[in-house]
Amino acid sequence: MPLIELKNVSKIYRLGSQSVTALSELSLLFEAGEFAVLAGPSGSGKTTALNLIGCLDRPTSGQVIVSGMNLGTASSRQLADFRLQHIGFIFQSYNLIPVLTAAENAEFTLMLQKVPKKSRRERVRRLFAELGIDGLEERRPADLSGGQQQRVAIARAMAGNPQVILADEPTANLDSHTAEELLELMRRLNREQGTTFVFSSHDDRVISQARRVIRLEDGCLSDDTGADR
Amino acid sequence: MLVTLAFRNLWRNQRRTLLTLSAMVVSAALLILALGVFSGMFKDMLASATEQYYGHLVLAEPAYHQRRELFSSLPAELADLPALRDAPEITGRSPRLRSFGLLSRRDTSQPVELLGVLPELEQQVTTLHQHLTAGRYPAPSDRNAALIGKGLASKLNVQPGDELVFVTQAADGSIGNDLLFVSGIFATGDSRHDNNLVLAPLNWLQQVLVLPGRIHEVAMLVSDPLNAALVAARLNPQLPDNLEVLDWGALLPEMREVIAAYDVSRMIIVTILYLATGLGILNTFFMSVMERTREFGILMAQGMRPWAIRRLVLLETLLLGCIALTIGLLCGALMTLYMQQIGIDLAGYITPVTYAGGTILPRLHAVFEPGNFSVPAGMLLLVSLFAGFLPANRAARLDPVAAVREE
Incomplete structure (x- = not known):
């Protein structure tokens, strides 16, 4: 059974009296352990697809099934609980909580999962070491570089042991060297821990690192290659 | 961690928080002082009628x-x-x-x-x-x-x-x-x-x-x-x-009415003052919630339930209320103590006024009464929670996709 299944998914946004089709009849399957990129220019529907897979949004029509759960019929509370247990997010602008330290940011998901404090601390300590940001635990986001912040964001996304991590343009705000380092890091986590990564990008250097490239254009699937790359 | 987050959120915009906090502290402290002075005035009135003439109870035919x-x-x-x-x-x-x-x-x-x-x-x-x-x-x-x-x-x-x-x-x-x-x-x-x-x-x-x-x-x-x-x-x-024992309220029904009216007017004063304070709190937390729209989106994306978001904002208002309450009670108690021990003598400006069977003496003098502390304290916490409810509700009802996109 695939981990993620999109069946004829359409998403139409209403802007006043106008309708904008963000996704049109999109069907995709993702197996567990994939390292896939949704590629395409701005407005192609990459972020919308990520939002639907991440249970942040509901499709206008079609079905989104993640880990066997049909997200279209779930309540807001069920979706929140599903995100908490199964999904990790990495955002383009890092989006760390500025009043929390780096460690507290990473711990937050574990706190929501009601993991005991001692176990939370231990898990975050190991993650920080693995991501090469040990020693930065007590720093606030404002005191970290962009690359460090994004590593903390990855730690936050990884902390709850999600089945899938969704990353929306994760390297867009980073210089090329840091971007490559982060991509390599995500690939290693994917390889060693088997976590599924689906991210969006329009940067060819990033796209070339993915094992599977799904190209979107005007909300439609235009190409899906390299499942075996 | 939720309490830590709430507490730190309060101090993000220190100036705004301090302004709101000072408004809450001043209103609570002045209210406690005013109620203490009112109580002192009515105690004087009651004492003038009872302890200078009737007594509190009278046995007679x-x-x-x-x-x-x-x-x-x-x-x-x-x-x-x-x-x-x-x-x-x-x-x-x-x-x-x-x-x-x-x-x-x-x-x-x-x-x-x-x-x-x-x-x-x-x-x-x-x-x-x-x-x-x-x-x-x-x-x-x-x-x-x-x-x-x-x-x-x-x-x-x-x-x-x-x-x-x-x-x-x-x-x-x-x-x-x-x-x-x-x-x-x-x-x-x-x-x-x-x-x-x-x-x-x-x-x-x-x-x-x-x-x-x-x-x-x-x-x-x-x-x-x-x-x-x-x-x-x-x-x-x-x-x-x-034989019959009459209490001072039966002997001086007008005095009893005055004291009952005082209890009502005390609640009216508390309501008016805290209504203004509540609007200040409401404004502060609406601003705070609007500024943090994206953060709430991130928290939702991480799996925080809408009710937990609402609880976070309410926790912030409650924390602010508790801080204001502690300082307000302390300031109110100190001012009441001063007015109880020293007071202000107005004999040079006004003469005693006899009203409703008692005499209002030409002095401002406060007394400690539990109700003068518990009413402002309880109301301040209630106002904090009520004022926080609208912003909290707004935060809890945010659409996570729109919230994450918010600049």
Whole structure:
């Protein structure tokens, strides 16, 4: 059974009296352990697809099934609980909580999962070491570089042991060297821990690192290659 | 961690938080002070009516207080009734005989109300001994010593040691008259007492009225004046049918109304003041929620339930309320303490005002009453929560996709 299944998914946004089709009849399957990129220019529907897979949004029509759960019929509370247990997010602008330290940011998901404090601390300590940001635990986001912040964001996304991590343009705000380092890091986590990564990008250097490239254009699937790359 | 997050969120915009906090602290502290001063004023009023004249409870024949007839007299031993003697709330009992007549000095006469009392027992009920301006309080051994009000002394032009003649109707139909000497002069600030009231020895008045061994009433003091009605209600079933205990509220219904009206006006003042404070809190937290829209989106993306988001914002308002409450209670208590110990004397600007049977003294003076702290404290926390509810609800209802996109 695939981990993620999109069946004829359409998403139409209403802007006043106008309708904008963000996704049109999109069907995709993702197996567990994939390292896939949704590629395409701005407005192609990459972020919308990520939002639907991440249970942040509901499709206008079609079905989104993640880990066997049909997200279209779930309540807001069920979706929140599903995100908490199964999904990790990495955002383009890092989006760390500025009043929390780096460690507290990473711990937050574990706190929501009601993991005991001692176990939370231990898990975050190991993650920080693995991501090469040990020693930065007590720093606030404002005191970290962009690359460090994004590593903390990855730690936050990884902390709850999600089945899938969704990353929306994760390297867009980073210089090329840091971007490559982060991509390599995500690939290693994917390889060693088997976590599924689906991210969006329009940067060819990033796209070339993915094992599977799904190209979107005007909300439609235009190409899906390299499942075996 | 949620408490840590809430606490740190409060201090993101320190200036805004401090401004809101100071508004909450000032409103709570001033409210506590104002309520303490109001309570002090009403305590003065009640004390002037009860502790300078009536007492908190009065035992008499049921109709006595309507007409105050000379013949509605009782045996003096009633002051020692077991029901009164054994009541733990009663702290003083004073048997009294009352007469209305003329008090004369040379060619000047004044109508007076003369109370025959046992000085040592009367001091347990009234505080006239604390208001002496000249002379001394009558001693138990004095046969015909009189304590008179300052206004009366002035009208009769007498000093301590001067002789007076009291003339009245006696119970046997004769004209009762005898000499009194002025032992002391009191000034309470209540013109009705200062111009009209005379205290004389009980035995002396019993002889003048030809009512040996008789009294008209037993005035009593209780430990908590606001519980006097309850004590009266408990005592009455234990008394013979020809006797009745009335509390100060029954003797002075207008005073009771004033105090009831005060309780209502206290709630109105609290509501008005906190309405304004609540709007300030509402504004602060709306701003705070709007500024953090993206963060709430991130928290939702991480799996935080809408109710937990609502709880986070409410926790922030509650924390602010608790901080404001702690500082506000402390400041309010300190200001009330100052006004209780020192107060502000307004005697140079205004004169005492008699109202609803009591006297408002020309001073600002506060008293500590639990209600003056608990009402503002409880209301401040409620206002904080109510004011926080709208922003909290807004945060909880955010669409995560739109919130994450928010710049």
